[in-house]
Amino acid sequence: MPETYSTPSTHSSSASAASLAERIRAVGARATPARIRVLELLSVAPRPLSHHDVESALGAGSLDRVTLYRVLDWLVESGLAVKGADERRVWRFSLASGGTHGSHAHFHCEGCGRVFCLDMPAPSPPSLPGGFTLLRAALDLSGRCAQCNGVSA
Amino acid sequence: MPETYSTPSTHSSSASAASLAERIRAVGARATPARIRVLELLSVAPRPLSHHDVESALGAGSLDRVTLYRVLDWLVESGLAVKGADERRVWRFSLASGGTHGSHAHFHCEGCGRVFCLDMPAPSPPSLPGGFTLLRAALDLSGRCAQCNGVSA
DNA sequence: TCGCTATTTGCAACCTTGTTGCAAATAGCG
DNA sequence: CGCTATTTGCAACAAGGTTGCAAATAGCGA
Structure with missing residues (x-):
């Protein structure tokens, strides 16, 4: 989380x-x-x-x-x-980055450990098994950021 | 995670x-x-x-x-x-649940703490900022499971 | 079935991360 | 400038986890 x-x-x-x-x-x-x-x-x-x-x-x-x-x-x-x-x-x-932590995705860089907030609509609420109620949804991506990939800024 | x-x-x-x-x-x-x-x-x-x-x-x-x-x-x-x-x-x-941990979503129940694997295709790979490479994507949902909601099994 | 040896176990001590209580210091108000 | 609530420092404690090493043992081969 x-x-x-x-x-x-x-x-x-x-x-x-x-x-x-x-x-x-x-x-x-x-x-x-x-x-x-x-x-x-x-x-x-x-x-x-x-x-x-x-x-x-x-x-x-x-x-x-x-x-x-x-x-x-x-x-x-x-x-x-x-x-x-x-x-x-x-x-x-x-x-804390200014505004409230809205609905967006996180990208975790496995190289430097930084976490970036991606402005991106939350994924469409999936259908859950009966009786389940959804409170929060988070899309967590991981990989390598531009800097760690050696892409000059 | x-x-x-x-x-x-x-x-x-x-x-x-x-x-x-x-x-x-x-x-x-x-x-x-x-x-x-x-x-x-x-x-x-x-x-x-x-x-x-x-x-x-x-x-x-x-x-x-x-x-x-x-x-x-x-x-x-x-x-x-x-x-x-x-x-x-x-x-x-x-x-460990039998097979390999494929591409699916996790549902974390805030009531009992259990984590359920939902068979659900991974969300479509979103477009990342330039230079970023994606290695993994996880959709983490949380809420309450049927049992904690009092829905009889 | 019995020994043998690499694998596991138990013990004791230690480390890291984090918390609590309380007295001394101090920011900032009037 | 003095006062007082807020912060700080200290000392002790606690949970969760790790390390080193000697004693026990699973399970192989004879």
């Missing part, structure tokens, strides 16, 4: 620390260094980051382990980020 | 210990009590079992924790079972 995502169309929002702080206050919370730094990292990350990724990117010990867990969870709770489990079942976090 | 599965059409293969032992030897391994008992459990389980499920079903301590981990991994490695992470990111194991 992937849940996170950059779009094939670039969206490297390398916002300034100040604007990130504003975005944090916009959701009604304090703009602390920890939150700003983590948000900053996520906003330039080429792929979803794990707790460990963030920790070592920040320099181990620069931020308490537990604080980082809490910042990451808070980011998700506040809607600024989304999390999804990777193939080793470790949470990975990435910036 | 669900990967396991009973079909809506029953397939409770409650094979005898002897035939299970044969199935084990068929993949070129020793038919030990541990393996037979675990395989037996999986073959009658109504839904994918976690390590913990199997452990307590067998009676805690009746089989070493580590041995159980190894038996479960071996089952997957040998192709007799498949594993998938549940919503709490804990591995759950179930018998």
Whole structure:
């Protein structure tokens, strides 16, 4: 159940620390260094980051382990980020892509691990066995992205 | 990424210990009590079992924790079972359903957690952004199964 | 049927990922 | 500038899973 995502169309929002702080206050919370730094990292990350990724990117010990867990969870709770489990079942976090997560397909690159949202209508609701009710449908594609295929951008 | 599965059409293969032992030897391994008992459990389980499920079903301590981990991994490695992470990111194991996992859709019941394989052609390969190559496509549906909806069998 | 040996098992210790409780620090309001 | 609710850091804990190694055993061949 992937849940996170950059779009094939670039969206490297390398916002300034100040604007990130504003975005944090916009959701009604304090703009602390920890939150700003983590948000900053996520906003330039080429792929979803794990707790460990963030920790070592920040320099181990620069931020308490537990604080980082809490910042990451808070980011998700506040809607600024989304999390999804990777193939080793470790949470990975990435910036929430603006709008609501509508009905679309996901493409998982087996090369770099990134997940792309494809704007594509949800597949036509298939007929289910009697008595079954459908709540959600997801089309998950996997393969290799352009970059991993060596196609120059 | 669900990967396991009973079909809506029953397939409770409650094979005898002897035939299970044969199935084990068929993949070129020793038919030990541990393996037979675990395989037996999986073959009658109504839904994918976690390590913990199997452990307590067998009676805690009746089989070493580590041995159980190894038996479960071996089952997957040998192709007799498949594993998938549940919503709490804990591995759950179930018998591999006979044939190869062809192109079909999965239905995950949010009530009981079971995963059903729906015989249904894979969705038509969508057009991907330039440079992307498709290796796999999976249609994952979720909702409630007939039983959880209270529809008598 | 009996030994033999490669395969399995059990044990103990360890690792990774994540959580909880609580006191000290601090963002940002007035 | 001071106050207070919010955050942080620390220490301890917990679940799920892994590793190394010595003891037990499945099942082969004699």
